[in-house]
Amino acid sequence: MIRYFISVFLTLYVYYLALVIRLKSKIMKYLTSLLLFICLLASQGIAQTTITLHADEGEYTISRHIYGHFSEHLGHCIYGGFYVGEDNKMIPNQRGIRTDVVNALKELEIPNLRWPGGCFADTYHWKDGIGPKSDRPKIVNTWWGGVTEDNSFGTHEFLDLCEQLGTEPFISGNVGSGTVQELSDWVQYINFNGESPMAELRKTNGREEPWKVKYWGVGNEAWGCGGNMRVEHYVDVYRKYATFMNARWGDERIFRIASGPSDDNYHWTEVLMRDIPHQLMQGIGMHHYSVINWNKKSSATEFSEEEYAVTMQKAYDMERIIRGHSAVMDQYDADRRVALVVDEWGGWYDVEPGTNPGFLFQQNTMRDAMIAGMTLNIFNNHADRVRMANLAQTVNVLQAVVLTDGEKMLLTPTYYVMDMYKAHHDATLIPAKIHTVDYTLEGKSIPAVSVSASKKENGTLTISLVNVDSRSAQPVSIDLRGMHAQGVQGQILQAAKLQAHNTFDQPEGVHPASYNGAKLDGDQITLTMPPFSVIVLSVR
Ligand code: AHR
Numbered sequence: 001m002i003r004y005f006i007s008v009f010l011t012l013y014v015y016y017l018a019l020v021i022r023l024k025s026k027i028m029k030y031l032t033s034l035l036l037f038i039c040l041l042a043s044q045g046i047a048q049t050t051i052t053l054h055a056d057e058g059e060y061t062i063s064r065h066i067y068g069h070f071s072e073h074l075g076h077c078i079y080g081g082f083y084v085g086e087d088n089k090m091i092p093n094q095r096g097i098r099t100d101v102v103n104a105l106k107e108l109e110i111p112n113l114r115w116p117g118g119c120f121a122d123t124y125h126w127k128d129g130i131g132p133k134s135d136r137p138k139i140v141n142t143w144w145g146g147v148t149e150d151n152s153f154g155t156h157e158f159l160d161l162c163e164q165l166g167t168e169p170f171i172s173g174n175v176g177s178g179t180v181q182e183l184s185d186w187v188q189y190i191n192f193n194g195e196s197p198m199a200e201l202r203k204t205n206g207r208e209e210p211w212k213v214k215y216w217g218v219g220n221e222a223w224g225c226g227g228n229m230r231v232e233h234y235v236d237v238y239r240k241y242a243t244f245m246n247a248r249w250g251d252e253r254i255f256r257i258a259s260g261p262s263d264d265n266y267h268w269t270e271v272l273m274r275d276i277p278h279q280l281m282q283g284i285g286m287h288h289y290s291v292i293n294w295n296k297k298s299s300a301t302e303f304s305e306e307e308y309a310v311t312m313q314k315a316y317d318m319e320r321i322i323r324g325h326s327a328v329m330d331q332y333d334a335d336r337r338v339a340l341v342v343d344e345w346g347g348w349y350d351v352e353p354g355t356n357p358g359f360l361f362q363q364n365t366m367r368d369a370m371i372a373g374m375t376l377n378i379f380n381n382h383a384d385r386v387r388m389a390n391l392a393q394t395v396n397v398l399q400a401v402v403l404t405d406g407e408k409m410l411l412t413p414t415y416y417v418m419d420m421y422k423a424h425h426d427a428t429l430i431p432a433k434i435h436t437v438d439y440t441l442e443g444k445s446i447p448a449v450s451v452s453a454s455k456k457e458n459g460t461l462t463i464s465l466v467n468v469d470s471r472s473a474q475p476v477s478i479d480l481r482g483m484h485a486q487g488v489q490g491q492i493l494q495a496a497k498l499q500a501h502n503t504f505d506q507p508e509g510v511h512p513a514s515y516n517g518a519k520l521d522g523d524q525i526t527l528t529m530p531p532f533s534v535i536v537l538s539v540r
Contacts, residue, residue, distance in 0.1 A: 049436040049449040049476040055461050056482030057431060060383040062454050064111040064425035066376070067418060068170065070344060070390040072118035073153075074144040074397050075359025081395035081404055082161060083153045091407050095160055096152070100409045101395060102164050104402055108418050109425065112215060114170040114343055114390045115158050119143040119225035121217070122176030126186050129154020130205050143225065145358030155190065159211045168215060170343075170390070175219030175241055175259070176227040184244040187216065191250035215255050215388075217285060217343065218242055222259040223268065231268045234259065235275040242280040257341050257388075260284035264321045266328050273332035282337075283388060286325060287344040289398075290315040290371050300349040300362040301499050305470050308367050308498050309441035311347060312468050315371040316446040318345070318378050326385045339387035342379065346392045346399030346414075347371050360397045364412035365501040366510065366532055368399050369493055372417040373450075373466035373534040376424075380452035380464075383429045391418075403504075410507040413493065413500075420491050420512055420536040423462040427454035430461065439469040449474050449529065461485075461539040467529035470498055478525040485539050488525055490515035494533040 071077050086096040093099055116124050120143055128137050129151045136151035162169040171190075173183040188198035191210045199210070218241050219226045222234040229237070242256050258281050261268035272284055290311050292298050298307040325340055347368050348360075355361045372391070379386045391414070395402045401415035430453040438445035448469040455461050461483060467474045492515035502509050518527040518537055529535055 049434065049474050051451055051463075051476065051478045052433040052481065053430055053453050053461070053463070053478060054481045055430055055453075055455060058428035058455060060429045062380050062383045062424050062427055062429050062452075063387040064109075065168075065388040066379045066383070066386060067108075067110065067422065067425060068112040068114065068343075068388055068390040069105075069110050069394040069401070070114040070118070070392045071116075071394045072144075072397065073116050073120045073124070073141055073149060074118060074393065075356065075361055076396040076404065077393050077400075078116075078153050079149065081397075081402070083157065085152060094164060096157065097161050097164055098404070098409075101402055101404065102161075104409065104411060104415070105165055105167075105394070108401070108415070109422055110165060110167050110394075111425065112168040112170045112388070112390070113162055113165065113394070114172060114215075114217070117143075117172055117220055118344075118393075119220065121172035121220045122174050122178070122226045124174050125178065125182065126155055126174075126189075127182075130156065130189075130201070144360075145356050147358075155186075156205065156207060159190070159213075169211070169213045170215035170217065170257075170388075171213055172217035172220050173241070173245070175222065175237060176225070180241055180244050183218075183241055184249075187245045187249045187254065191254070193251065210250070212250060212252060213254070214252065215257065216245060217257045217259070218245070219259040220285075221262070221287065223262060223265070226259055231271040232275075235271055238272075238276055239280060242276075246280075255282040256280065257283040257285050257343065260286045260341070261325065262286075263288050263317075264324055266324050269325050269328045273329055273338070278333060278338055283339040283341040284325075284329070285341045285343040286321070288318055288321055288342065289344070289346060289348045289392070290317075291348040297349050300352065301365055301501060303349075303367065303499065305498065306442050308470055309439070309444070311367060312370060312374070312439070313442075313444050313446055315347070315374055318342075318375055322378065322382050322386060326382065329385065336385055340382075340385045342386060342389040344392045345375060345389060348398055360393075362398060362400075363501050364400060364403070364414050366413055366493075366495045366498050369413035369417050369510075369534055370466060370468050370532055371399065372414045373421075373464065373493075374468060376417070376421050377450045377452040377464060377466060380424055380429060380454065381432070405504050408504045408507075410502045410504055412502060413495075413510045416493050416510070416512045417534055420493065420534065421464055423456065423460070423536070423538065424452070424454045424464065427456045427462065429454055437474070441470070448472070449476060459540070463525075463537040463539065465529060465535045465537070467531065467533050469531050471531055473531055474529045476527050476529055480523045480525060480539070483523075483539070485520055485523065485525075488518045488520045488537055488539045490518055490535055490537040492517075492530075492533060492535045494530050498532055
């Protein structure tokens with residue numbers, strides 16, 4: 001916008017000059033036109049995006065749990081993705097858990113992992129997945145592909161995975177088809193340190209010490225696959241489950257997350273906040289997917305620029321939705337004790353041709369990198385209320401960070417964004433003021449550039465920038481206040497095409513590179529962001 005104002009101003013000024021000197025000669029006319037042309041060119045180089053950061057201010061911590069992941073018994077997320085079985089001699093593993101996937105996720109320092117669903121959670125009976133594997137019953141995964149599962153990946157295997165990853169488990173309890181006793185028993189089995197029937201059963205199954213799991217979901221999508229409940233009914237169900245989940249089964253208090261709204265269903269949030277005592281509820285789970293149209297999605301790789309723009313508009317909706325829920329929550333909880341937990345988010349497209357439609361296997365392109373960068377900026381900037389989030393889903397499902405094919409594994413553009421952003425984990429949010437131009441396509445506009453910034457205890461400032469504009473580069477100028485910057489370095493993720501992605505034959509096609517295009521001059525940083533790019537700057 002600023003660019004256009006400057007262009008118009010300069011143009012009028014040149015015409016004014018032309019009038020004042022009453023051009024008569026042809027040469028003067030040509031010179032005036034040339035001057036006009038130079039002015040227009042010059043105006044293109046002036047920053048269209050200006051950002052002000054007060055590096056010495058900051059009230060909230062960006063919880064590392066915003067960078068959480070989600071792993072459901074769905075397609076090849078668990079079986080084939082995380083877990084290949086302990087007898088597998090082809091794929092290196094530790095007690096059946098793939099070493100390559102664990103190493104890739106350890107690099108990301110993933111803070112938590114949600115399991116076993118999703119919709120699957122409300123069909124899952126945890127006692128089917130403990131004890132000798134040969135005794136475990138086979139079950140049918142009725143939500144995802146109708147496949148038969150042998151329950152070889154259960155509670156012990158999931159918690160082993162979390163220990164291998166060094167991440168915190170987040171378990172979604174079965175409310176839809178389970179019982180209060182069943183979920184209370186699960187908490188007892190996992191967390192109780194004394195003598196009790198469930199603690200004894202755990203020890204019989206080979207685990208002496210409790211795992212002390214903190215994060216527990218009380219059902220999933222109670223408004224849909226979790227039981228098609230009305231929120232007025234669910235609040236009473238929740239109160240009952242939450243009461244018995246907590247009864248002395250651990251030294252530390254657990255963090256219970258209610259099944260919250262879909263998208264902008266503010267009524268659902270309002271009833272939860274109004275009718276559930278807050279000491280029983282530490283978080284509300286909200287789900288929002290970036291999907292063009294549930295009845296007509298798009299190919300994950302062969303999409304048009306218009307489809308890209310609409311996907312980005314859907315992703316940007318996250319800002320409005322979070323603001324809406326936060327406003328409702330503020331009315332009942334001014335101190336912001338209850339967290340908004342976005343425990344499912346990401347892009348959702350058609351499955352890859354030839355794959356099982358129930359497995360939700362999709363490729364991952366620069367479009368997904370844009371969704372990830374922009375959404376994580378939104379979460380960071382709402383760190384006062386959004387204190388946990390889970391990208392759907394970690395491996396081989398929806399907006400995955402890792403894809404596998406037998407022994408092969410690749411890292412997606414989304415993986416690299418998560419990696420570039422990890423300096424934000426548990427850092428202090430630095431409020432950012434931004435003026436940017438609009439990215440307009442299909443008659444709708446969203447801001448072209450988004451930003452979030454944070455400061456680590458060692459004083460390093462991290463600035464993550466995303467330019468979602470598919471066509472235009474964006475000159476950016478950052479005004480740094482409250483800090484004497486000594487140097488700036490960065491990383492960039494960009495590609496020649498929006499559709500660029502990594503394949504098993506070319507796993508390194510999209511990859512971040514170091515970036516030295518940011519210039520520091522006193523308290524100003526200037527850079528030009530290429531179209532559809534993510535840049536993360538580290539300022540000392
Ligand atoms: O992530 C896939 C599915 O999307 C989950 O199982 C469900 O919770 C949501 O509808």
